[in-house]
Every structure is written in C-alpha cells, then in structure tokens.
Amino acid sequence: MVTKQFRGSPAEADLTRADSLARELFSDIANKWALLIIEVLGERTLRFSELRNEIEGISHKMLTQNLRMLERNGLVEREVHPTVPPRVDYTLTEPGHALRKTVDGMCDWTHRYLGHIEESRRRFDV
Numbered sequence: 054m055v056t057k058q059f060r061g062s063p064a065e066a067d068l069t070r071a072d073s074l075a076r077e078l079f080s081d082i083a084n085k086w087a088l089l090i091i092e093v094l095g096e097r098t099l100r101f102s103e104l105r106n107e108i109e110g111i112s113h114k115m116l117t118q119n120l121r122m123l124e125r126n127g128l129v130e131r132e133v134h135p136t137v138p139p140r141v142d143y144t145l146t147e148p149g150h151a152l153r154k155t156v157d158g159m160c161d162w163t164h165r166y167l168g169h170i171e172e173s174r175r176r177f178d179v
Contacts, residue, residue: 081126086111086119088156091145094129095153098144128152 068075081087086108093099093107105116120143123129128149134140145153 094145098142
C-alpha cells in the first residue's frame with residue numbers, strides 16, 4: 054500500500070484511513086524498541102554502542118533499523134563526527150522530546166498496572 058501525502062491542516066487528517074501518513078507513523082513508533090530508544094535518548098545524547106548497552110536485548114540490526122526509522126520521521130538526529138574511528142551521536146529532536154512525554158506516560162501506566170496485569174494473566178491462563 055502506498056501512503057498518500059497529507060495535504061491540508063493536521064486537524065483535517067483522517068487517522069483511520071489505511072493509507073494515511075499518521076497511521077504509518079503509528080505503526081513505526083508503536084513498537085517496543087522505538088519506545089525504549091525514545092525513552093533512553095530523552096535523558097541525553099548517546100553513541101550507538103551506549104544505546105545498545107542501555108537497552109538490554111536489542112540486536113545491532115534492530116537498533117540500526119529503529120534509529121533509521123526514527124531519523125527518517127524526524128524524531129532522532131544523527132551527528133557524525135569526523136574522527137578516526139568515526140563517532141556518531143544520536144539525540145532526540147524537538148518532536149522526539151514531545152513524543153517522549155507520551156512515552157513517559159506509557160511507562161508510568163505500565164508501572165502502575167503491572168501487578169494488575171500479572172494477576173489478570175494468571176487468572177486467564179488457569
């Protein structure tokens with residue numbers, strides 16, 4: 054499916070259309086790795102290896118793919134320093150920091166209801 058370019062005011066965007074850019078963006082950022090990258094980068098600028106060390110379980114490939122997607126969507130900025138070996142830093146952009154507020158809310162929700170969810174799963178699985 055081809056995503057249609059949005060024309061008009063953001064208030065007129067139809068988020069429910071299958072070909073909407075907003076829906077594509079939802080799909081991009083609504084994954085565990087993107088959310089964790091946004092959360093970790095919200096604290097400070099990090100190098101690739103530092104990011105990978107901060108996010109337990111993420112593979113080199115997944116980190117690379119998600120950083121590229123976040124950069125493409127204007128949420129992360131990548132800065133290459135002309136050194137040997139090359140040094141690359143990643144930081145959140147202004148829209149990335151704004152999104153982090155939502156991610157923080159999701160993290161707070163998770164902490165608040167984790168016990169409830171564990172209990173619900175236990176009862177369901179019996």
